Amino acid sequence: MFVPDRPPGGTPAGRRGPLVVVFLALVWVMACPASLRAAEGKPYDDKLMRISEILGAVHYLRELCGANEGQYWRDRMRELMDAEGSSALRRARLTRSFNQGYRSYSRTYNTCSPSAQTAITRFLTEGTQLSEGLVKSFP
Numbered sequence: 632m633f634v635p636d637r638p639p640g641g642t643p644a645g646r647r648g649p650l651v652v653v654f655l656a657l658v659w660v661m662a663c664p665a666s667l668r669a670a671e672g673k674p675y676d677d678k679l680m681r682i683s684e685i686l687g688a689v690h691y692l693r694e695l696c697g698a699n700e701g702q703y704w705r706d707r708m709r710e711l712m713d714a715e716g717s718s719a720l721r722r723a724r725l726t727r728s729f730n731q732g733y734r735s736y737s738r739t740y741n742t743c744s745p746s747a748q749t750a751i752t753r754f755l756t757e758g759t760q761l762s763e764g765l766v767k768s769f770p
Contacts (some may be wrong), residue, residue, distance in 0.1 A: 675769055678761050679715060680728040683708065685758040687732030692751045696743035 673679070690704035708729050716722035740747045 635732055666747045675765055676724075678765055679711075680724060682761050682765075683725045683728035684732035685754045685761075686711070687729035687734075689732075689738045689751060689754050689758070690729075690744075691736045692747055692754070693742065694750065695740060696747060706766065 686704050690708070693700055693704065703737045708725075712722055712725050716725055736747075736750070740750075
């Protein structure tokens with residue numbers, strides 16, 4: 632699961648950080664006029680959220696299947712957030728998508744099976760296609 636870095640010292644209070652971000656994002660959504668919220672969105676957000684979800688699923692499945700990659704996919708998510716997480720709301724949406732992908736597949740797969748391997752392959756293919764499409768459409 633993707634959890635933003637803890638503050639120095641790594642205290643248990645640092646675990647509340649994502650909740651605070653989500654809370655602040657919700658307050659912002661409720662307080663801002665619709666025209667400002669619309670300006671926050673980008674024309675490629677649906678694809679970006681899908682890529683985030685794929686990264687979460689692949690992070691879980693590759694570890695389950697013994698890829699021994701450590702935090703490789705989580706680190707790719709961190710890079711995506713650094714590039715696209717221009718606001719608390721945007722970072723919260725990206726994080727939510729990553730975690731949704733991770734949780735969905737952690738409920739579905741408890742062991743590495745042939746269907747889990749197939750899911751990994753399909754996700755990697757879809758993620759590559761989405762990424763290449765975004766680069767071509769929005770250089």
